[in-house]
Amino acid sequence: MKTVIEPFRIKVVEPIKMTTKEERAHYLKEADYNPFRLRAEDVMIDLLTDSGTSAMSAAQWAGIMRGDESYAGARSYYVFRDAVADLFGHKHIIPAHQGRAAERLLGMAVLGDQHVVPGNTHFDTTRANIERAGSEARDLPIPEAVDLGAQHPFKGNIDLARLEDCLRELGAERVPFVLITVTNNSGGGQPVSMENLRGARALCQQAGVPLLLDAARFAENSWFIKQREEGYADKTPREIAQEMFALADGALMSMKKDAFGNIGGLITLNSDAWAQAVRNLLILTEGFPSYGGLAGRDLEALAIGLEEILHEDYLAYRIASTAYVGRHLAWAGIPLLQPIGGHAVYLDGRRFCDHIPDEAFPGWSLSTALYEHAGIRACEIGNVMFGREEADGTWRWPDMDLVRLAIPRRVYTQSHMDYVVEAVTEVYEQRKSIRGMRFTYRADALAHFTARMAPLPASSTVSSS
Ligand SMILES: *Cc1c(COP(=O)(O)O)cnc(C)c1O
Numbered sequence: 001m002k003t004v005i006e007p008f009r010i011k012v013v014e015p016i017k018m019t020t021k022e023e024r025a026h027y028l029k030e031a032d033y034n035p036f037r038l039r040a041e042d043v044m045i046d047l048l049t050d051s052g053t054s055a056m057s058a059a060q061w062a063g064i065m066r067g068d069e070s071y072a073g074a075r076s077y078y079v080f081r082d083a084v085a086d087l088f089g090h091k092h093i094i095p096a097h098q099g100r101a102a103e104r105l106l107g108m109a110v111l112g113d114q115h116v117v118p119g120n121t122h123f124d125t126t127r128a129n130i131e132r133a134g135s136e137a138r139d140l141p142i143p144e145a146v147d148l149g150a151q152h153p154f155k156g157n158i159d160l161a162r163l164e165d166c167l168r169e170l171g172a173e174r175v176p177f178v179l180i181t182v183t184n185n186s187g188g189g190q191p192v193s194m195e196n197l198r199g200a201r202a203l204c205q206q207a208g209v210p211l212l213l214d215a216a217r218f219a220e221n222s223w224f225i226k227q228r229e230e231g232y233a234d235k236t237p238r239e240i241a242q243e244m245f246a247l248a249d250g251a252l253m254s255m256k257k258d259a260f261g262n263i264g265g266l267i268t269l270n271s272d273a274w275a276q277a278v279r280n281l282l283i284l285t286e287g288f289p290s291y292g293g294l295a296g297r298d299l300e301a302l303a304i305g306l307e308e309i310l311h312e313d314y315l316a317y318r319i320a321s322t323a324y325v326g327r328h329l330a331w332a333g334i335p336l337l338q339p340i341g342g343h344a345v346y347l348d349g350r351r352f353c354d355h356i357p358d359e360a361f362p363g364w365s366l367s368t369a370l371y372e373h374a375g376i377r378a379c380e381i382g383n384v385m386f387g388r389e390e391a392d393g394t395w396r397w398p399d400m401d402l403v404r405l406a407i408p409r410r411v412y413t414q415s416h417m418d419y420v421v422e423a424v425t426e427v428y429e430q431r432k433s434i435r436g437m438r439f440t441y442r443a444d445a446l447a448h449f450t451a452r453m454a455p456l457p458a459s460s461t462v463s464s465s
Pocket of ligand 1: 051098099100101123125126181185214216253254255256257264265
């Protein structure tokens with residue numbers, strides 16, 4: 001059989017509120033044209049993020065009932081610790097309430113003014129936390145990563161030549177660690193190869209610099225390695241994940257992704273000194289080191305999720321269902337990032353809305369059009385998220401202005417995805433009617449979350465070039 005079916009059946013359902021285009025136009029205006037400001041119940045298919053939006057299994061819900069809510073040393077912590085230890089293999093295992101808490105704690109513990117943290121492409125909160133600590137977050141993706149159409153099996157790889165230069169130039173004094181994100185979320189959900197991780201490991205070892213993984217989607221990365229890298233076809237996703245983690249000295253993880261958690265995060269470290277500093281900071285703001293700001297029941301659900309995420313039938317379905325959406329959109333001629341990533345399909349905002357100049361935010365404008373047309377919520381990862389105003393008042397735009405359709409895990413069926421394909425195709429056919437946007441409010445950091453926008457008059461949208 002060629003048909004890939006959802007490897008689960010549905011036991012509990014959550015109704016979707018159906019809305020009309022007129023209603024959505026109203027909701028969008030009320031939300032200042034920022035999808036983050038919409039009420040979730042006014043969204044029909046929510047592809048804003050795959051973070052914390054997974055459907056938990058019956059086994060996870062059962063684990064929730066078993067949660068031990070003791071303040072210190074709860075049994076649930078040991079269940080969690082053992083599940084993580086078996087997979088990650090690092091000495092210290094520290095729960096955190098989500099990925100960015102892990103980033104902030106590690107950042108505060110080890111980063112300072114003169115530091116540079118190289119990586120393949122830092123995620124937005126990771127970058128913000130590194131910068132908040134006074135350090136520089138330096139992206140060193142391979143050149144293919146910023147070429148939307150370039151076919152490369154491991155487009156998430158770090159550029160080893162540039163990493164070598166960076167380590168040689170700055171040394172261990174200025175580079176406290178290297179952080180590689182698997183899969184590369186900001187770069188399109190693209191995987192990193194084992195060979196690339198081994199190369200980075202060797203360079204780090206030579207320079208005396210620890211290598212850490214940002215492991216939010218480690219299971220999807222393992223699956224891509226199994227499918228695409230020579231020598232891994234017969235290994236299990238768990239064996240591959242263990243090999244990836246063994247190349248690193250520690251990891252940060254948002255467990256709202258590849259642990260099927262609605263909340264949760266993690267820091268693993270081999271360094272005793274760093275672990276101690278992180279735990280001391282954690283006590284100040286998160287709780288006690290055996291729960292890290294989570295409830296005991298969350299730790300149980302995460303431990304089970306870490307096991308379920310590596311099931312081969314799940315991963316085969318997961319990657320196939322994302323590819324299904326991408327393939328059908330590509331057939332309809334819609335410009336998107338190739339190859340299709342693990343957790344999301346990324347539309348090319350600039351080519352989709354080629355009548356809207358960078359200053360009028362083509363990707364963002366497209367995301368609002370998609371909501372108004374079909375009730376689909378997507379997330380811009382482009383000019384609003386990463387655009388920076390220079391000291392001289394000019395704007396610097398990121399290499400890519402993407403609109404991410406992130407697919408929550410085990411939540412939507414194939415007919416939901418067929419609806420998405422039809423909707424994006426219809427919006428593409430009417431794309432010239434999409435109007436550009438301007439800011440009416442912009443925060444200094446992570447502007448996309450709180451931005452207020454307004455559509456430009458139809459005439460001023462067309463680029464003069
Ligand atoms: C989601 C994510 C984070 C941040 O995690 P949160 O749980 O949202 O705080 C960090 N890195 C990557 C790669 C992510 O995808």
